[in-house]
Amino acid sequence: MLIINHLTKHYKGGSKGVTDLSLHVMPGDICAFIGHNGAGKTTTLKCIAGIHGYDAGEIRIGGISLHDDPLVCKQMTAYIPDNPDLYEYLTGIQYLNFIADIFKVPAEERKERIKRYGDEFEITESFGDLISSYSHGMKQKLAIISALLHEPRLLVLDEPFVGLDPKASVILKERMRKLCAGGGAIFFSTHVLEVAEKLCNKVAMIKEGRLIAEGTMEEVVKQGNTLESIFMEVVNNAGAD
Numbered sequence: 162m163l164i165i166n167h168l169t170k171h172y173k174g175g176s177k178g179v180t181d182l183s184l185h186v187m188p189g190d191i192c193a194f195i196g197h198n199g200a201g202k203t204t205t206l207k208c209i210a211g212i213h214g215y216d217a218g219e220i221r222i223g224g225i226s227l228h229d230d231p232l233v234c235k236q237m238t239a240y241i242p243d244n245p246d247l248y249e250y251l252t253g254i255q256y257l258n259f260i261a262d263i264f265k266v267p268a269e270e271r272k273e274r275i276k277r278y279g280d281e282f283e284i285t286e287s288f289g290d291l292i293s294s295y296s297h298g299m300k301q302k303l304a305i306i307s308a309l310l311h312e313p314r315l316l317v318l319d320e321p322f323v324g325l326d327p328k329a330s331v332i333l334k335e336r337m338r339k340l341c342a343g344g345g346a347i348f349f350s351t352h353v354l355e356v357a358e359k360l361c362n363k364v365a366m367i368k369e370g371r372l373i374a375e376g377t378m379e380e381v382v383k384q385g386n387t388l389e390s391i392f393m394e395v396v397n398n399a400g401a402d
């Protein structure tokens with residue numbers, strides 16, 4: 162579903178970014194992307210979403226090159242940044258219809274999905290309010306609903322659980338599992354390693370823009386250890402090299 166080969170993206174005037182990063186996320190995978198602040202996680206996610214260009218390498222979504230056919234790739238993808246920048250002068254329902262229009266979701270389908278997701282995340286009653294009046298958690302819920310409206314095959318998330326209440330977090334995890342059970346895939350960054358260990362079947366670790374570990378959760382987290390302990394061990398060893 163997502164193939165990254167030798168991705169390199171550096172910013173002008175500095176070395177921050179990602180260097181020669183390769184990984185695969187297959188249909189059905191929920192892959193956690195973990196690393197310290199500034200490791201290159203958000204840069205990678207923005208490259209996948211088509212927000213950033215890149216200096217070298219290749220990204221393919223659903224077998225299609227992001228460089229050659231970005232529109233088709235974006236139609237298959239939904240991206241939620243760590244701090245969603247919503248149009249606060251719109252109401253919730255206006256924003257959702259705007260996103261549905263962009264992805265050409267038919268009227269009856271969008272109506273059903275908006276109702277279903279709104280009820281699940283307990284935000285339907287606030288759809289008529291201006292987004293500027295929403296709390297951070299409500300904005301996060303709205304962003305999640307907007308990402309699900311066109312039924313993406315690849316969901317790319319940057320710290321998706323930040324700001325969500327416990328019930329909303331559980332619902333999001335259920336939605337993530339359902340998407341992958343239907344043949345989709347999810348690639349998301351998180352600092353909450355306990356959630357990643359329980360939710361994901363794959364994990365990729367990055368440090369200073371370079372991939373330092375990647376594989377199934379069972380391969381990376383050995384018996385008797387936790388993802389947290391393995392992460393600290395791998396990061397420290399990578400620093401020693």
